[in-house]
Amino acid sequence: MLTAVAMACFAANSLLTRFALRAGEIDGVSFAAVRIAAGAAALALVTSFRREGLDAARRHGSLFAALALFSYTIAFSCAYLSLSAGTGALVLFAAVQITMLGVGMAGGERPRLSEWTCLATAFAGLVYLVSPGLTAPSTIGVSLMVLSGVAWGYYSLAARGVRSPIASTAGNFARAIPLVAVALMVIWVMGRAHVSWPGVGLAATSGAVTSGLGYAIWYIALRDLRTSVAAIVQLSVPVFTAAAGVILLKEQLTWRLVLASGAILGGVGVALLGKSSAARVNE
DSSP: OHHHHHHHHHHHHHHHHHHHHHTTSBOHHHHHHHHHHHHHHHHHHHHHTSTTOTTHHHHSOOHHHHHHHHHHHHHHHHHTTTSOHHHHHHHHHHHHHHHHHHHHHHTTOOOOHHHHHHHHHHHHHHHHHHGGGOOSOOHHHHHHHHHHHHHHHHHHHTTTTOSOHHHHHHHHHHHHHHHHHHHHHHHHHTTOOOBOHHHHHHHHHIIIIIIIIHHHHHHHHHTTSOHHHHHHHGGGHHHHHHHHHHHHSOOOOOHHHHHHHHHHHHHHHHHHHHHHHHHHHHO
């Protein structure tokens, strides 16, 4: 359940970011800066009401995770200025899968054959879903999205073993504020920044709700997910995003979308069922 909520938050992030940037309401760096600042404020408020207190953010989290969060957020926003939605989703989640599975294998974790099969099925569905939109992508855009995917993979891996997911997420967001502040000053000096109140509102919503709280929920869920399963399950995000586009943006529902979604969610579902079955056998 927590994993499903986190995936819905990730999909909402994509929708909010695409809408704001494509409408020209705000530039990529400013969107990322407002997003992280709003996330930090929301998490500070949450931790202030918890037993750990507001000081928990200073005791939890890490500079490594903050750097990964900063890199992901900046690269994600800027990449969508030059990439189509389908190409961006394909590059992002391919980078996430390779990063998380690669690090997991390097650490001695060996995905089961069923998980490899499910990953192949889900990834094939993802390619099938976005392939109509694949057109000579921008080299800079692809490079930025690869960086974003690698950074997000490492940010997810940094959650392993954390004792307080909410406090750790708050600490990571707080540590990322000086980093985005520097990036924001650079973009303003270069004269590339532009903001509007609707753009700020969308970025703040993305930061406070779907990023800050969503990432805290993801950190909690990660405690019960193997690295390989955590990598596979994120392939569901483009499906959630596409479905939301049909419902909220009145986009056309096609058989291609239905079949691709079935392959992706089917692969994710079998991987999770395989994990549950293995856990029952071990018990």
